[in-house]
Amino acid sequence: NQYSIPYFWGTVGIVYNRALLGGKEITSWNDLWDPAFKNEILLVDGAREIIGMALNSLHYSLNDTNKTHLQQAKQKLDALTPNVKAIVGDEIKMLLANEEAAIGIVWSGDAAEIMWENERLDYVIPKEGTNLWFDNMVIPKTAKNIEGAHQFINFMLDPKNAAQNAEYVGYSTPNKKALEYLPREIVEDERFYPSEQLANKLEVYENLGKSMLAYYNELFLQFKMHRK
Known part of the structure; x- marks a missing residue:
């Protein structure tokens, strides 16, 4: 692990179909708890992503190891249950493109692919980070x-x-010179190349260690069981 070269980068965010939501805008993680979105949300099957989403919604770090904060995040996820249609893997792209659900939590590169398939979809980086x-x-x-x-x-x-x-x-490039060869509409699209103000709220996942990662996974499993 001495050397690595980044060739893509991106974010975790929200894809949503404004037409299916009656024209409603989504700008925040906390918007997902709107009772109007009952049975309309698809979640990726990832503990760091979904526990992280709940932590961010509470204005905590994605790398939080405070178990009180993590329990709060899990309780908040439990409250989201009525709005969650399914927790899925790669099929989330097809399901959103086919309008099987109105909202999905996805990686930005997948969002670009989904939006190419269905122009009624949009992607947002939540304002909390x-x-x-x-x-x-x-x-x-x-x-x-x-x-x-x-x-x-x-x-x-x-x-x-x-x-x-x-x-x-459809993923963002970290190669500064490559930006000169990309169409302006891509480079200036803040959904995939966010402003410096929003970029400052983005966090890289830290290695939490086996014990804490297991705790995240356990909380995520409890949430999935709670849905049943």
């Missing part, structure tokens, strides 16, 4: 072709290639 993630390239120490690995990384980091990659996949 959220997760900032990176997809990185690394060379395993057991790699047989080190020279080829470096050549591939250099190829992917070439600004024109990085721009083409970002435009095709």
Whole structure:
């Protein structure tokens, strides 16, 4: 873990179908608790994402290890239960695009793909803040072709290639020179390249250690069982 090279980045946020919500706007995690959204929300099946969402809604850090705060987050998730239609995996993209639900908690890159499939959908980074993630390239120490690995990384980091990659996949690029080759409507889209003010509220997940991660997973499991 000595070296890694980021080639994509993004956020966790909310995809929603304004048409299915009677024109309602969503700007905050706390909007999800609106009783009008009963049985309309799809959640990704990830403890850090969903516990983190609840922590953010309470204005706590995504990396909070205070068990009182975490219990508050779990209780708040329990209160969300009437609005949750399902907790799902990759199929969330198809379900939202097909308008099986009006709201989904997703990663920004998936949001871009869903919005390409259905133009009635929009994506928002909640105003309280959220997760900032990176997809990185690394060379395993057991790699047989080190020279080829470096050549591939250099190829992917070439600004024109990085721009083409970002435009095709829909994830944001951390490559500053690549931004010059992207259409202005992409670079200026604050849903995927947020303002500095909002970017300052984004947090990278920290390694919480096995014990605390297990606690997060246990709380998430309890929430899923509560839904039943």
